[in-house]
Amino acid sequence: xxxxxxxxxxxxxxxxxxxxxxxxxxxxxxxxxxxxxxxxxxxxxxxxxxxxxxxxxxxxxxxxxxxxxxxxxxxxxxxxxxxxxxxxxxxxxxxxxxxxxxxxxxxxxxxxxxxxxxxxxxxxxxxxxxxxxxxxxxxxxxxxxxxxxxxxxxxxxxxxxxxxxxxxxxxxxxxxxxxxxxxxxxxxxxxxxxxxxxxxxxxxxxxxxxxxxxxxxxxxxxxxxxxxxxxxxxxxxxxxxxxxx
Numbered sequence: 001x002x003x004x005x006x007x008x009x010x011x012x013x014x015x016x017x018x019x020x021x022x023x024x025x026x027x028x029x030x031x032x033x034x035x036x037x038x039x040x041x042x043x044x045x046x047x048x049x050x051x052x053x054x055x056x057x058x059x060x061x062x063x064x065x066x067x068x069x070x071x072x073x074x075x076x077x078x079x080x081x082x083x084x085x086x087x088x089x090x091x092x093x094x095x096x097x098x099x100x101x102x103x104x105x106x107x108x109x110x111x112x113x114x115x116x117x118x119x120x121x122x123x124x125x126x127x128x129x130x131x132x133x134x135x136x137x138x139x140x141x142x143x144x145x146x147x148x149x150x151x152x153x154x155x156x157x158x159x160x161x162x163x164x165x166x167x168x169x170x171x172x173x174x175x176x177x178x179x180x181x182x183x184x185x186x187x188x189x190x191x192x193x194x195x196x197x198x199x200x201x202x203x204x205x206x207x208x209x210x211x212x213x214x215x216x217x218x219x220x221x222x223x224x225x226x227x228x229x230x231x232x233x234x235x236x237x238x239x240x241x242x243x244x245x
Contacts, residue, residue: 089161
């Protein structure tokens with residue numbers, strides 16, 4: 001897409017990617033963005049696997065959206081949150097220069113609250129599957145990325161509401177984020193929980209570097225293993241406004 005360095009000097013600026021306006025998420029757009037986030041993952045393979053056949057209740061959907069809203073309020077302060085069409089499409093990005101280990105007090109409280117709620121509401125099989133994912137994810141990440149993580153950016157979240165899919169919004173957000181990484185000469189990693197999205201990420205420069213395979217050794221899982229992909233994009237050299245003088 002048509003995106004030049006001078007169009008996006010910092011994460012706080014809005015920019016045009018082709019004819020799509022990418023801009024920082026506003027407080028007034030958080031509720032819409034949280035709904036987009038929630039609805040986009042209802043049928044996600046990883047989410048479905050961890051749910052272990054338990055259909056989310058209306059109450060659990062409400063508290064999940066509430067948590068998402070709270071996280072987005074926090075992430076507007078310590079990460080890069082970008083949107084298209086006022087929350088219809090959303091991306092959360094952590095540049096390498098931001099300390100991912102440093103969490104604001106509100107963020108730490110939220111994670112503690114979520115852990116408590118999940119411990120009270122999840123059944124034994126759900127907890128088993130979530131633990132399986134965490135162990136396998138951490139092993140793959142440590143083996144493939146390792147200490148490089150300290151010098152890499154992260155695409156934490158990308159989602160688009162169903163009604164807005166097919167218009168290039170997600171691609172515009174990824175292109176904007178890729179430029180932020182390129183301007184700082186940083187590689188980027190992401191975890192894709194749906195292999196159907198692999199071709200999309202590949203079209204934006206990401207390559208699969210490892211698979212996290214879930215359910216392959218679970219005796220009560222009778223479907224095909226769930227494949228979660230770890231993907232990396234190496235940065236591209238770009239001409240900044242100063243270097244073009």
